Amino acid sequence: MKFPICCTLTGWNQSLPEQGWLVTTLLDTNILSVFAKLGRLELLFQVLGAPLVISPNVQRELQSGLALGYENLRPALALLETGQLQAISIEAAEQGLLARVPFPPDKGEADSLAWCIAHAGTFVTNDERAARRASALGVHVVRQRDILRALWVKGLLSIEQVRALIVEMETRVGIILPDQDGIFADPSD
Amino acid sequence: MFSEVRTMEAPIANVLERLDRLMAEMSAVREELTRLELPHMPSMQVAEWAQKVNAAINDPTLSQKEREEVVKSVPTPLRHAVAAECYRANKNVTFGWVAAIAGVLALEVPDLLHAHGVEPEFA
Numbered sequence: 001m002k003f004p005i006c007c008t009l010t011g012w013n014q015s016l017p018e019q020g021w022l023v024t025t026l027l028d029t030n031i032l033s034v035f036a037k038l039g040r041l042e043l044l045f046q047v048l049g050a051p052l053v054i055s056p057n058v059q060r061e062l063q064s065g066l067a068l069g070y071e072n073l074r075p076a077l078a079l080l081e082t083g084q085l086q087a088i089s090i091e092a093a094e095q096g097l098l099a100r101v102p103f104p105p106d107k108g109e110a111d112s113l114a115w116c117i118a119h120a121g122t123f124v125t126n127d128e129r130a131a132r133r134a135s136a137l138g139v140h141v142v143r144q145r146d147i148l149r150a151l152w153v154k155g156l157l158s159i160e161q162v163r164a165l166i167v168e169m170e171t172r173v174g175i176i177l178p179d180q181d182g183i184f185a186d187p188s189d
Numbered sequence: 190m191f192s193e194v195r196t197m198e199a200p201i202a203n204v205l206e207r208l209d210r211l212m213a214e215m216s217a218v219r220e221e222l223t224r225l226e227l228p229h230m231p232s233m234q235v236a237e238w239a240q241k242v243n244a245a246i247n248d249p250t251l252s253q254k255e256r257e258e259v260v261k262s263v264p265t266p267l268r269h270a271v272a273a274e275c276y277r278a279n280k281n282v283t284f285g286w287v288a289a290i291a292g293v294l295a296l297e298v299p300d301l302l303h304a305h306g307v308e309p310e311f312a
Binding site for chain 1: 246252253256257260280281282283284285286288289294295296298299300303308310311312
C-alpha cells in the first residue's frame, strides 16, 4: 500500500504547519485507529504530508490492539513495516519531559507530547482535552476537524464526500464531532 | 395467663408478616431503582474512588509515580465505572487517563464512556 505524499499546506487552514517549515507530525492512537477503521488512512498522508510518525507508546497500543483482535489496526501497523509511517524513539531528553507532562507516562499522548515539546513537533489527535492540554504546553496541535476541513479546502474530497465521511464516523465509529459548521466555513472568512 | 399469651401471638404474627411483606417490597423497589439509575448514577463507592483519583490527577505536587499508585489502587471491579466518572467530573482527564484508570486500550475509551452514559469530547 503506497500513499501519495503531499506537503503543500498553504492557504487553507492556519492550524496546520506552514509551507516550507519541515515539522515532524506525531499521530495519536485514536486518530490512527479511526482512519484505519474507516479504511481511509491515506487521507492522513494526503492532508498532513510526510514524515508522519508515532511514538513508542502509540506503537505498543496499536500492537496490543491487534493482539486483542482489532484487525482493522493491521493496515496502520503495515505502514510501519513499509516505512511510510515511522516510529520515533524516546531518548534521555524526552524521558525528562515525560516525567513532567500531565499524562499517564505509558500512554501515547504522554511520550508523543514529550517528543513534540523537545523537537517542536506537531501532535495530531481527536481527543479534545488532550488537544487543549497540549496547546497549553505550547505544542502545535492538529485536531480531527482540522483534517476534515483540509480535505475539502485542499480539494482532496468534495464537501459532500467530507459530509459523508463525518456520517460514517458517527455511524461506524461513534464519533460525534462538535462545531461541524466550522469544518465547512468559507476559508476566506 | 397461658390464654393471654396465646391471644397476643396472633397480632404479633400479623405485624411480623406485614413487616416481611414491606421489606420484600422495599427490596424490589430498590432493585428496580438500581436498574434504572445504574448507567448514569455512579454508586457512592465509585464516586468516592473517582474523587480520590481526580484529586491525584489535579495535584501538581504529586509525582507521576505517586499518581500512578493512586490510579492502580482502584479496585479492579470498579475500574471502568471509576474511569468514566473521573472523565465526567474532571476536565483534566483525557482518553489516556481513562485508559490508565480503566486498564483498557486508548482506542477502547470512547466505547467505554458511551457504555457508562458519558459523552466523549472529540476534537
